[in-house]
Amino acid sequence: MELRWDSVTVDVTDPAGNPLRILKGISGVACPGEVVALLGPSGAGKTTLLAALAGRTRISGGAVTVDGIAKHKGEGAATAAERRKMPKQSVAFVTQEDTLLTQLTVFETLWYASAVRLPAHYSQEERLARVHDVIKRLGLAKVAHTQVGTVMSRGLSGGERKRLNVAQELLTDPPVLLADEPTSGLDHVAALSLVDVLADIAAAGRTVVATVHQPSSRLFRRFTTCCVLAEGRLVYFGPASAIATYMESPPVSRPCPAHYNIADHTLEVVQAIDPTDLGAAWEAAPKTSGGTYDVAAHVRALGADVDEGSVAALDAAKTGAQDSGDKQASRAEAALSAGAAGAEGDADAAETAEPGPADSASARGSPSAPAVVVGVVDPRDEPALGVPVKPLPRTSTASSASSDDDVVVGVSAAVRKAEAALANTRPASAAPPACMRSWGSDPRWPTSWCQQFFALTARALRTSKGSTLTWLMLAQHMCITLVASIIWWQLRQGAGAIQDRLGILFFFVIYTGFTSLFGALTTFPAERSVLRRERQSGAYRLSAYYFAKCAADIPVSCVFPTLIACIVYWTVGLRADAGAFFGYIGTILLVSQVAQSLGVLVSAAVLDFQRSITVSSVLMLGFMLTSGFYSTEIPAVLSWIKYIGFPTYGYSLMVFNEFPADALYQCGSANDGFSGYPCPVSGAQVHDAILPPFATSGPAVGVLAGMYVFYRALGYVALRSNA
Ligand SMILES: Nc1ncnc2c1ncn2[C@@H]1O[C@H](COP(=O)(O)OP(=O)(O)OP(=O)(O)O)[C@@H](O)[C@H]1O
Ligand SMILES: [Mg+2]
Structure with missing residues (x-):
């Protein structure tokens, strides 16, 4: 699904009661196959934008649309009838905070989530297979039976909790995945592997938008598109690979030093220059009407000698993804492979060296190794755009899932243990009787x-x-x-x-x-x-x-x-x-x-x-x-x-x-008695003594x-x- 945001503004009232504009007309688009990085200094408005895209923050201007249907109330918004038909799970949001039930294990967390979120037609085996698959994808096999835990009773590590958060959202295979700082608190390798998971999800035809704090250059290259914010203004939106060119070109004119991380450089530039000026510079950059980013026009305007095949590939891929037509998809793939042929060598080189203006400059001079090879700069040489939508496996069985590699063997062992535990205790109770499965069905909800x-x-x-x-x-x-x-x-x-x-x-x-x-x-x-x-x-x-x-x-x-x-x-x-x-x-x-x-x-x-x-x-x-x-x-x-x-x-x-x-209580001695009543004391007298309301x-x-x-x-x- 295509996620588009046009001139989004968000206003709040600060604690002193003064109006405060947090987002000042932000526009952009994320298409299936793309991994969009939201970059910006702390307080730039990244979380607010992500929450607005997820429909969790009220926007005061502009529009957010998912495949053309507005998510928010206001002009162009979905009608009540349209909203009723909108599946609630089309946009998944992984929040910055870990919100997990601490008593559950990883497997249980996903198992119960699958029972709630996967439609009733999924059999128990299919649900198990799906849970196994997600455990495997997120590298959680080793801790499948570890409790989430708390600070006092340790369980999962911070990185594992993050991955479990993402895993829960992946269960339903959402068309759009938004993740707020999924890599924060993770070491470099863990962060890379998590972003690789996001890239894989995108490669399967999903749309991914994630905020990142100070990504390393290797991590940054995993992103296809980059959206940079500063003090609530948009200062760049476009291919991640083109940002170096944008920074070094007028009016910004701040080239990234050689062997310097372009993401760090961008953040430094954003903090060094007045955001209003940067925002104005971006606004002046050529774009199509409506504030939507036009990759081809922008890259051409920068003067980059862009591989036309790649730009065409992007356009075609986007069209193809939107139309979901075989014809467009194959056209996009053909165009991509044409562009990729020239880009391959450069992409390999990019893995070993920090990107910088030198890369761009040399690339600009050579049509066969372009600086801005839109859509084919994925360092793993996988075309991130234009791939036909591959549904995540839904019906594979545990045994078939376990035949892939060593990790999967570990997963299947863990999973078998979980299956045994579940077989003894819970599966039947987590599912309603067949005759009641559809009771209370509503198209907005995944399950009855x-x-x-x-x-x-x-x-x-x-x-x-x-x-x-x-x-x-x-x-x-x-x-x-x-x-x-x-x-x-x-x-x-x-x-x-x-x-x-x-x-x-x-x-x-x-x-x-x-x-x-x-x-x-x-x-x-x-x-x-x-x-x-x-x-x-x-x-x-x-x-x-x-x-x-x-x-x-x-x-x-x-x-x-x-x-x-x-x-x-x-x-x-x-x-x-x-x-x-x-x-x-x-x-x-x-x-x-x-x-x-x-x-x-x-x-x-x-x-x-x-x-x-x-x-x-x-x-x-x-x-x-x-x-x-x-x-x-x-x-x-x-x-x-x-x-x-x-x-x-x-x-x-x-x-x-x-x-x-009617019971009578005798006095054993002269000192015996109750509340001044003469002996023997009756039960009715005890009742009276306590003044009961009835x-x-x-x-x-x-x-x-x-x-x-x-x-x-x-x-x-x-x-x-x-x-
Ligand atoms: N409800 C609110 N009331 C007042 N100010 C708010 C509110 N929500 C956000 N802000 C302010 O808006 C700005 C942007 O907040 P946001 O959380 O989106 O930043 P961010 O880019 O995600 O920062 P970080 O990288 O630190 O997470 C911050 O200065 C924040 O204090
Ligand atoms: Mg934030």
Whole structure:
């Protein structure tokens, strides 16, 4: 697909409230087969331009079109009907930051991504083959089963994380790939290999645009086209190979010293000359109307003795790529090979020597070795332009993929291990039943709602398990269980132990509430950045993610509360009755679910983690103090709080469960008793003493269930507006 941007401007408001123009009328075009480098000093606007091309930043002027259809609202924009038909994944964007789920391995990350993003007609084997293929392409075979990890628990290296980010976007084989600083933080070899991957993708007929910071000359030569920005202005757009000529020609007139990296030189020039002057110089350079770059016209205007065959090749290739016609493509290929014949020697030489004006000058003097051989300067002697679009392999099997070379043998071993692991645990759960696969289909999304829901549930189960069911959490819960068991060990049955029983019931309502709520606060923010990235790349619907999260939270969040309840119930000696035991477990689980949904709501509504902790602490302590356990005489100004807090209902359910209304509790000694009631104390009197909001359990269960639904629904709304 052809990505075109015409006179794009982006305006923002700075923190002081002043309007700020970040991009000042940037134009350019990226065609299938091209790798476009976005170059410029820090703060030049590269990320902003890339975000505008991806449709993630609102543009205030100009237009961005993908195959002629405008991505943004405004003049020339797609109609609502056109937008409905636009696949959301046509433009993939690899952001500068790594946003990955740290609990997953490389294989799992790609496996779940494939389940969400690849259409339902892909069989399990095809999906596996696709994942293997991407692992192999990105050189991730060795770490296929390494967890992404965090700073504290190391997993992938920075370069591997970058490659995994790119790999996720490659799964769907997007026609346009945008990458923001994919090589930052990588060593020279790793950066080269990553750019080689991008060049391979382009060579397969895709369009690639990437921002780069100070590329080495070898790396720079991997790019076919270069777009240079300075302070939001366009100062060069054209073949990467022609930039030296442009710099040395008037009006810039800054020749690149011999054996000097042309990319470094360009950045130095851009910083040395006023960007307004450079921008004006570029604007004055001959171009076709509409600000679109015309390679042939520009190169001719520079006075370069260009190989006409190569220019024709570029033109033909572009036309061919746009029309996708065999005729044009073969014309382009023919023209390219004609140009390439003369260019080959020079391209080889370019691999061993830094490019500089000397190269250009000698080339200009010789028609057989042109300085600006547009479209055939790929140092690996592969024609980057004009190649017919080759779809990435989609249906190759693991075994066929593994027959290529040594690396692939490594991949297939790793993949076999992954296949075995998956066969034992997940594949079935990541896919919806056949009859439901197309449920919720929409042309804008790669997969049906149902498929997204199943895949995201499987992934959420895996990640929640990794972040919630940890040894550390188990140790914490067991410590608390042990201490509580020792304090309240085998309570007596009479009236004298009623207060102690109320104590442990209240304590575990609060403990469950706190751990579930704060558990959601600590795990959800990390997921939110992944959610934002995946949503922006059009991977799935928010509703599918949210329902999947709700579904996966239920079993995972039940494990520890059930375990604690099972232990404490018998160590403390609560009512020895099967119904009461299950009532206790049910209440604890209900409280845990409501608290967790409140945690998700707070986390989704209050984006700042520190603030969400503060909000949650205030809420929980407020609910705790007004619930009636510590004081039954709450001033009217605060007494309403008890009715909106889930601990009140959880606690009263616990009390109803432990103290049946008709049960009688005898006093063992003169000092025994409960809250001034005469002995024997009845269960109904215990109920009265705690001032429950309802006289029976039913309405309290209803209120807790209602709170769960309400918090979850509100959480969805908050996420929708903040995601
Ligand atoms: N929302 C915003 N509000 C105010 N200023 C902004 C905003 N977004 C970007 N900028 C400013 O616009 C300029 C361009 O930002 P951008 O991130 O696009 O630069 P860049 O070329 O990607 O830089 P780097 O190479 O350091 O990543 C910077 O000066 C930045 O501070
Ligand atoms: Mg940037």
